[in-house]
Amino acid sequence: MKEYKIVGEHLTKQYKNRKVVNDVSMHVVNGEIYGLVGPNGAGKSTMLKMLLNLTKPDMGEFTIDGVSVQKNGYQTLRKVGAIIENPYFYEQLTGRENLELHCEYMGYPNLEEIDKVLGLVSLKNIDGKHVSQYSIGMKQRLAIARAILTRPEILILDEPINGLDPDGIIEIRRLIQELNKEHGITVIISSHILSEMELLADTVGIMKDGNMIQEISMKDIHEQNAAYIEIETDNAEKAGYILNEILQIKQFRVISDGIIQVFDLSKSGKEISSALMKYGIGVESIQKKQNSLEEFFFKTTRRSLA
Known part of the structure; x- marks a missing residue:
């Protein structure tokens, strides 16, 4: 209590x-x-x-x-x-x-x-x-x-x-x-x-x-906001296709032209990076992250206004 x-x-x-x-x-x-x-x-x-x-x-x-x-x-x-x-x-x-x-x-x-x-x-x-x-x-x-x-x-x-x-x-x-x-x-x-x-x-x-x-x-x-993998790439559209069709990863989100967040962690960052580079996609960075207070704040306030 x-x-x-x-x-x-x-x-x-x-x-x-x-x-x-x-x-x-x-x-x-x-x-x-x-x-x-x-x-x-x-x-x-x-x-x-x-x-x-x-x-x-x-x-x-x-x-x-x-x-x-x-x-x-x-x-x-x-x-x-x-x-x-x-x-x-x-x-x-x-x-x-x-x-x-x-x-x-x-x-x-x-x-x-x-x-x-x-x-x-x-x-x-x-x-x-x-x-x-x-x-x-x-x-x-x-x-x-x-x-x-x-x-x-x-x-x-x-x-x-x-x-x-x-x-x-x-x-x-x-x-x-x-x-x-x-x-x-x-x-x-x-x-x-x-x-x-x-x-x-x-x-x-x-x-x-x-x-x-x-x-x-x-x-x-x-605890509510599970970890995810963030990828910075030179071709988000093509990277999204590889994630979906080749790696069979369905849970991801394209944040901007160069940033993708992957919420399905069945594949490691190393596997994802290797697959993207194999198909000629440049990977600037790839790292595991956890949603921050900032991200939670914007999700929560957007939801409250919907």
Whole structure:
């Protein structure tokens, strides 16, 4: 039996004549990383703002540990650290000074925690550096330090890797995984970068046009989507004929002029490659793959609109 830390039921939010969130329910398992995925404008940020009681839903409610956020915001949100949209700091102060001000604002007396969180986000040895001198990645890490400073049970991150370079993305990914696995923090991340969510999330909620299309675990996505062989060739039409007539492979799909996906694995990649080359078809690459979150997302959202 799954233990849900956060539950959203039948949430709706309308601005003027447009429903940006339309009767959406959401279920976050305690101790997991939950990825709220979808294109820009899908309603992800609005969902998180309603969870944080920054925006009032027109209908529905969120609960944390069974307690309504909308009715008991102070009680529930003491358990939460969050970064929504761009993090802002006092640029002429150091990271430590910004965190000290945050402790004062929050009425949190344990200043010794500042050293711990700065060490956790690898910012401990830059005490003399003003935030104005920080890179985008350093500011994101400082924002996470501020969000976890008061030891929350839940961390909410809205598009945390936007604008980061590849090294910064890897740093933030490792930090989120450490906070989740080693410190037991339940994490919700919204993102339109599906490849990154595939590496991080235990469960994803797929949103499009204000609707929750599906909630599904990454384990189920991989189990439902069997492996296949992808061939890059110089003549997809002729290759398709060879697959069908010579190799008697019926389950394949031509993706583009040069890409074919083969779902019948009765023949190995080596056998397929040899047969194609025997009939004069150039094979640029052939490899075994498994459907990704990106492919599942596009199949699911297309199906929902059909």
